Amino acid sequence: MKKLLIIILGATVMIAIIAVALFYLPKESENRTQREVPKSIEKKTSSPFSALKNKFFKTSSPTQDLQKLSRLKIASAEKSRKEIVRRLKSPEALTASEIIQLAKSSGAGLEKELKEIVEKEQGTMAQIASACALFRAGDRSVLPVLLDALANAPPSAKIPVAETLAEAGDEQGLDELIAIIKGDDWGLRLLALRALGEFHSPQARQILTQYSQSKDLWERVASFAGLAIQGNDSARDMLADFLDHPDPAIKIYCAETLAELGDERAKPVFEKELESKSEFEQVHGAIYLLLLGDARGEGILNSALERKDRLGDYARSLCLGLFPPQ
Secondary structure, three states: OHHHHHHHHHHHHHHHHHHHHHHHHHHHHHHHHHOOOOHHHHHHOOOHHHHHHHHHOOOOOHHHHHHHHHHHHHHHHHHHHHHHHHHOOOHHHOOHHHHHHHHHOOOOOOHHHHHHHHHHOOOOHHHHHHHHHHHHOOOHHHHHHHHHHHHHOOHHHHHHHHHHHHHOOOOOOHHHHHHHHOOOOHHHHHHHHHHHHHOOOHHHHHHHHHHOOOOOHHHHHHHHHHHHHHOOHHHHHHHHHHHHOOOHHHHHHHHHHHHHOOOHHHHHHHHHHHOOOOHHHHHHHHHHHHHOOOOOOHHHHHHHHOOOOHHHHHHHHHHHHHOOOO
16 A cells, blocks of 8 residues: 555656646747857758768859959960961951950060061051050050051051050040041041040040030940040949940940949840850850859850851950950
């Protein structure tokens, strides 16, 4: 009988303990969920998939991404330059686009070939473009060729020469650009207005401001481009506003200018070009995205650079002008 009482008493105590535990446990659980999980525990409780992802799907660091982009730009520029070197032996074979981009590029590494053209192709656009490239590479011996071009070459040749000199801090071409802007050739006026952005004199700024209020849409846009190149943020914002313009030419012109200034607001325009049915638009989008640090068009670009047709020439001329040598 005594043993039976002890068993009943023990069972009663056990039931009481369980009841008390059940009464307080939900509240304690709620309190635990409200507490901040210690970081040491948080790391241990990460999902097994996270560990597998970190092990087998390694992500690159920002530094690695930048290095990849840099290598891709260098490789693209080198492919372009090698083809240009081959074709420089027959300057007449260069397209107008290639000559323009050659004038915008640096001649570093091509000095021998470019000097031969400067000496042999007197008075030609090939000579002037080669002299511009050499000047950008630091060769000041070609300055007389550039000054002679400013004085005697056709207006279309004076623009890249004035731009080249201005980028080096020499504003001798300012008067020639102003004369072109005030002339009758509308297309050259647009080129000269944009080139005027490389000049930082009050006179250049005044002219750009004046034409930014023109009734002609293209003159306004070209003036905004020039002002943006000078560092005017309001003008840059105006270019960004034109990225939704119904005229594709206006949209691309503004996107190119912004991209060359490193403004990522232009990205959607080039992303859309990657989806175009036109191979030329795809290549254009791929190159300008790469300029903005986006390599998603790498395959399109590499394929184009290997081609020996108009598309290949187009890709190489753009790379030549946009990606400086390392």
